[in-house]
Amino acid sequence: xxxxxxxxxxxxxxxxxxxxxxxxxxxxxxxxxxxxxxxxxxxxxxxxxxxxxxxxxxxxxxxxxxxxxxxxxxxxxxxxxxxxxxxxxxxxxxxxxxxxxxxxxxxxxxxxxxxxxxxxxxxxxxxxxxxxxxxxxxxxxxxxxxxxxxxxxxxxxxxxxxxxxxxxxxxxxxxxxxxxxx
Numbered sequence: 001x002x003x004x005x006x007x008x009x010x011x012x013x014x015x016x017x018x019x020x021x022x023x024x025x026x027x028x029x030x031x032x033x034x035x036x037x038x039x040x041x042x043x044x045x046x047x048x049x050x051x052x053x054x055x056x057x058x059x060x061x062x063x064x065x066x067x068x069x070x071x072x073x074x075x076x077x078x079x080x081x082x083x084x085x086x087x088x089x090x091x092x093x094x095x096x097x098x099x100x101x102x103x104x105x106x107x108x109x110x111x112x113x114x115x116x117x118x119x120x121x122x123x124x125x126x127x128x129x130x131x132x133x134x135x136x137x138x139x140x141x142x143x144x145x146x147x148x149x150x151x152x153x154x155x156x157x158x159x160x161x162x163x164x165x166x167x168x169x170x171x172x173x174x175x176x177x178x179x180x181x182x
Contacts, residue, residue, distance in 0.1 A: 030085035052140035066144035
């Protein structure tokens with residue numbers, strides 16, 4: 001399988017904790033950006049990954065640096081097609097590697113999300129002597145949490161953490177705990 005990878009720079013990081021653990025949220029494919037591959041200019045159509053997400057939306061792994069020889073550090077939970085790009089929410093694994101990835105993203109040391117895809121359908125045209133490729137459909141294989149980016153807009157929006165002992169995060173649980181200890 002011939003996979004292409006395109007990376008977007010993290011501009012705003014969202015890390016979050018929910019009842020089911022740590023999450024990393026970010027734009028994996030910006031719609032209004034152009035990437036210069038050296039051979040051609042490339043853009044993603046807004047519906048490029050719709051079929052992949054419909055078929056296996058909660059089975060798309062988050063890998064460190066596209067390393068397919070290691071287990072994923074997270075798995076996709078949900079996707080949102082926004083005006084800015086395709087936003088993915090990954091639940092991070094309860095492993096030391098995932099914790100390290102989360103911390104590196106939170107500290108701004110890991111600056112990109114990168115889609116790995118197999119091109120299915122493209123529209124190609126020549127403008128100003130350069131070939132332009134619009135990715136109409138691609139089979140999304142995985143997303144990489146990477147050090148450097150090709151697309152400046154592909155970025156982590158959030159890394160979330162859930163602390164069940166924090167009354168601000170879990171007020172109902174805190175209320176019940178208070179009643180149990182009284």
